[in-house]
Each structure stands twice: as structure tokens, then as C-alpha cells.
Amino acid sequence: MEIGRNHGHDARSDDAYRPFANREWRNSIQRRIEIPLLVRALELPASKRMLEIGCGRGVGLSTVAGLCRPTSLAGVDFDPTLLAISHERLSARAIDADLVYGDVQALPFPDETFDVVIDFGTCYHVAEPARRRRGRAGARAGRDVCA
Ligand SMILES: C[S@@+](CC[C@H](N)C(=O)[O-])C[C@H]1O[C@@H](n2cnc3c(N)ncnc32)[C@H](O)[C@@H]1O
Numbered sequence: 413m414e415i416g417r418n419h420g421h422d423a424r425s426d427d428a429y430r431p432f433a434n435r436e437w438r439n440s441i442q443r444r445i446e447i448p449l450l451v452r453a454l455e456l457p458a459s460k461r462m463l464e465i466g467c468g469r470g471v472g473l474s475t476v477a478g479l480c481r482p483t484s485l486a487g488v489d490f491d492p493t494l495l496a497i498s499h500e501r502l503s504a505r506a507i508d509a510d511l512v513y514g515d516v517q518a519l520p521f522p523d524e525t526f527d528v529v530i531d532f533g534t535c536y537h538v539a540e541p542a543r544r545r546r547g548r549a550g551a552r553a554g555r556d557v558c559a
Pocket residue numbers: 426429431432465466467468469470471472473488489490491494514515516517532533534537538
């Protein structure tokens with residue numbers, strides 16, 4: 413698991429975002445109900461290279477890891493505190509993931525690194541061009557899913 417890779421700029425340049433408080437009941441609803449329903453409704457494929465943009469505390473990552481069994485799993489977020497929580501959550505569950513510090517508007521991955529790019533509640537925080545760039549990070553021939 414890799415954490416805190418900084419690609420030479422302040423990833424958190426847009427200070428408009430304020431994280432939600434960490435509410436275990438909300439995490440639990442996401443983990444047990446919302447994300448499983450989305451994975452099923454969107455028919456997210458198993459055994460693919462997956463990226464979650466705005467992975468936050470890792471609730472989504474840990475859930476899709478179990479449901480989709482990706483061949484590789486990565487998360488990107490511009491909040492190092494949330495990335496550290498994500499790291500703890502995934503480590504506690506022995507889930508291997510590459511956690512990367514970065515801005516979704518300048519994704520630190522080459523094109524087509526991923527087959528599936530997921531987003532559970534992040535894209536509406538960022539400007540429209542970011543949504544297009546997100547898709548380029550691997551979803552040209554794959555899937556780009558927002559919820
Ligand atoms: C609603 S939370 C997503 C929570 C996450 N799905 C989870 O399971 O914990 C949105 C996340 O997007 C991140 N975020 C918002 N704008 C971002 C940006 N421009 N670049 C990177 N991360 C961003 C926030 O730091 C936050 O962790």
C-alpha cells in the first residue's frame with residue numbers, strides 16, 4: 413500500500429471542499445446498503461483494475477474490494493488525514509491498495525491505467541473539466557461510474 417505520494421504541487425489547492433464528519437452509522441449504510449446496491453445496479457465487473465477518486469476514509473474502497481475483487485485497487489484524495497484513515501481501514505482488513513495523495517483535476521496516473529474509475533460522492537465537488545480528466549485515467553475502453 414502506498415500513501416502520500418506528492419507529485420510536486422499542493423494537491424489541495426481548491427479549499428472549497430469541507431469533509432463530512434465521520435459518522436459510523438453513515439459509513440455503515442454506505443458499506444452495507446448503498447455501495448452494494450450501486451455495484452449491482454451498475455453491474456460493476458469483477459477482476460478489473462479499479463480506481464476510486466476521492467477515496468476519503470476508504471469506506472468505498474474497502475467495500476468494492478470485497479464485492480468486485482479487483483486485480484488492483486487504488487484511491488486518490490487530496491486530504492492526507494482522510495488518506496491516513498483509509499490506510500488504517502484497509503490495513504485492518506488486509507486489503508492491498510495504492511493510496512495516492514493528489515487532486516482529481518490532475519490525476520497522477522497515465523491514461524488507461526485503470527479499467528474502472530468509481531466515484532462515490534466526489535465529482536460534484538469539482539469543476540466539470542475534472543470529470544472529463546477522470547475518465548481519461550483508464551476508462552477510455554472501460555467504465556467510469558459516478559454515484
Ligand atoms: C463524499 S467524500 C467520499 C468518501 C469516500 N467515498 C469514502 O468511502 O470515504 C468526497 C471525497 O472527495 C475528496 N475530494 C474532493 N475534491 C477533491 C479533489 N479535487 N481531489 C481529490 N480529492 C477530492 C474529499 O477529500 C473527500 O474525501
